[in-house]
Amino acid sequence: VVSGPGGFFVCENIKEDNLSRGRKRERRLEAVNVHIPDSECLRFPQDSLDELEMDDYWKEIENIESSGEGHGRAGGEGETQEEEQQKAPEEGEHEEAWLTEAGLVRLVDDSLAAEDHEEDSAVFLSTLTRTQAAAVQLRVSSYQQTLLRRRNRQHLPDVRDIFRPPEKNEEPPKLEEGSDKDATTAETEMELNVEVAFSEQALSYRDNNQRLKVNNSSLNSSDDKLPNFKLLRDKTGQTRVGDLSPLDMKKVRRLVLVEMTALFDTAGIDVKANKPGRVKSKESGLFGVPLITLLDQDHRRVPGTKVPLILQMLIRHVEEEGLDTEGLLRIPGAATRVKSLCQELESSFYDRTFQWKQVKQHDAASLLKLFIRELPHPLLTVEYLNAFIAVNKLPTKKQQLQALNLLVLLLPEANRDTLKALVEFFQRVINHQAKNKMTLNNVSVVMAPNIFMFKGFRSKVTEQQEFSMATNTANIVRLLIRYQNLLWTIPKFILTQVRQQNMESQRKLYKDRAVRKLLKKITTDRPLDKAIPEENTQGFIRVQAPQFSKISMAIQLTEDLQASDVLTRFLSQDSSVSVKKEDLCLYEIGGNIKERCLDEETYMKDLSQLNPAAEWVIKAVQR
Structure with missing residues (x-):
């Protein structure tokens, strides 16, 4: 290019x-x-x-x-x-x-x-x-x-x-x-x-x-x-x-x-x-198919797929056969064999009848590169x-x-x-x-x-x-x-x-006056869409996990409290939850953000001060 x-x-x-x-x-x-x-x-x-x-x-x-x-x-x-x-x-x-x-x-x-x-x-x-x-x-x-x-x-x-x-009293951002x-x-x-x-x-x-x-x-x-x-x-x-x-x-x-x-x-x-x-x-198949079309095909078989299944399988095969092969990605597979494998994949990949054992390392790498080029x-x-x-x-x-x-x-x-x-x-x-x-x-x-x-x-x-x-x-x-x-x-x-x-x-x-009049019936006038939770003003946050139970935990905010600590405390208090910690996420919802999955090293007191009107919810991560 x-x-x-x-x-x-x-x-x-x-x-x-x-x-x-x-x-x-x-x-x-x-x-x-x-x-x-x-x-x-x-x-x-x-x-x-x-x-x-x-x-x-x-x-x-x-x-x-x-x-x-x-x-x-x-x-x-x-x-x-x-x-x-x-x-x-x-x-x-x-x-x-x-x-x-x-x-x-x-x-x-x-x-x-x-x-x-x-x-x-x-x-x-x-x-x-x-x-x-x-x-x-x-x-x-x-x-x-x-x-x-x-x-x-x-x-x-x-x-x-x-x-x-x-x-006159304004200055450009510095x-x-x-x-x-x-x-x-x-x-x-x-x-x-x-x-x-x-x-x-x-x-x-x-x-x-x-x-x-x-x-x-x-x-x-x-x-x-x-x-x-x-x-x-x-x-x-x-x-x-x-x-x-x-x-x-x-x-x-x-x-x-x-x-x-x-x-x-x-x-x-x-x-x-x-x-x-x-x-x-092409409107169907594996090679030469638009990514969106390919993912639509894959979603019907594996909901939530984000990376084309054929690419995932090619990567997995190369890694299972070992990444120590000299010249991997550099040395091409035999052209006739790669072409034949490509045609076999087109006809039998989704039927799960394709024989992956027949695919050699360099051939699989060539198929992977072919897939990218053929988009x-x-x-x-x-x-x-x-x-x-x-x-x-x-x-x-x-x-x-x-x-x-x-x-x-x-x-x-x-x-x-x-x-x-x-x-x-x-x-x-x-x-x-x-x-x-x-x-x-x-x-x-x-x-x-x-x-x-x-x-x-x-x-x-x-x-x-x-x-x-x-x-x-x-x-x-x-x-x-x-x-x-x-x-x-x-x-x-x-x-x-x-x-x-x-x-x-x-x-x-x-x-807008009409909106203000309607909101007045619900609560007093405030700059955010939700009132600041009372716990936040007292140095606490309330964490909910409606996806797993009705437990609502009040957690005291300290300088060292991180999102990972909140998840650990939740798992220790609810023995009925069988999900692993790495499959959970603490979400910041509302206030000045719609929804955000928190990094485990997030310091909760600092974030609570940045978004005091937020709610804190534990949910399973969708991978």
């Missing part, structure tokens, strides 16, 4: 004989060693991206090309994927799509407002940081100018009316004390500040480094020299993907889109989403593929990691869960590198073309562009694997903005 001004382009798979492919690989290596200066190359090896590692990348490309996938589906002869050429976007189309996705298109044209964007735009805008607001303002202004030219009418709201300038250090420290900085917006930190970094240029040498880190980033511990608990209710996740996604755009804006990187073309894909749309989505590649342009590893965190949160749930299962598997392969000889770099180089190359759009590219594609995409895969424990978390500043939106929405609701 090569990023360009008109979007992205994907290498066209071309059949070649073995001799011509070998010569092509030699020319590619020559380009690495001779034609591309070190200052222009993105390299990230043990010492550098050496010829052997690059050769593995080109061999993987050749394995894909030689399999004949460019001329037919692996699942059967004659099945082809119908493609539609990507049309050049019309003026303002990118801005309109962005505003629509952020739920803000009504700011410029009420006729385009989607019915499901019921969230008040004023509430949303009131919680944005200065960099986030600037990102929105830029796109609103650009789209307004487009509409004026397109419709030749003057009845559009002025962008200055949407973003009220600060009053970074918290100590955050300047977080934004400007060297690449060896260990801690990630998630309380201050990433774009605000990047702005501070940029302002303190006016002469900073994108330094590609920042990628020259070996496996063991990549910074060992860790999150600053938050007493109110870490929030991972899946911990929030769908309503709050909807708010998270809108905020993340704006924040991601603002982060790239601070670095002067213009990232525009691409529209997926219409692709005629009608890329796993990282057409919309955000450009943004994933553009991460390499950000000036520091910290900003690259922050951008990837936001992009992972933007992925559709099915794509995000599948990607997570893959990178966890890749890490387990790397853990056995002493025997299988697959380091972080090796796995990244081999898997990059499988994750980033797809059949939606095709265009021939130069060999120099191919090299750029190799280094860019392999580096992204490397970061996804290396920092996976951080990427599937929701930054605290995003969650804080969600809480602010919820509180602001409640305040606006209670300003």
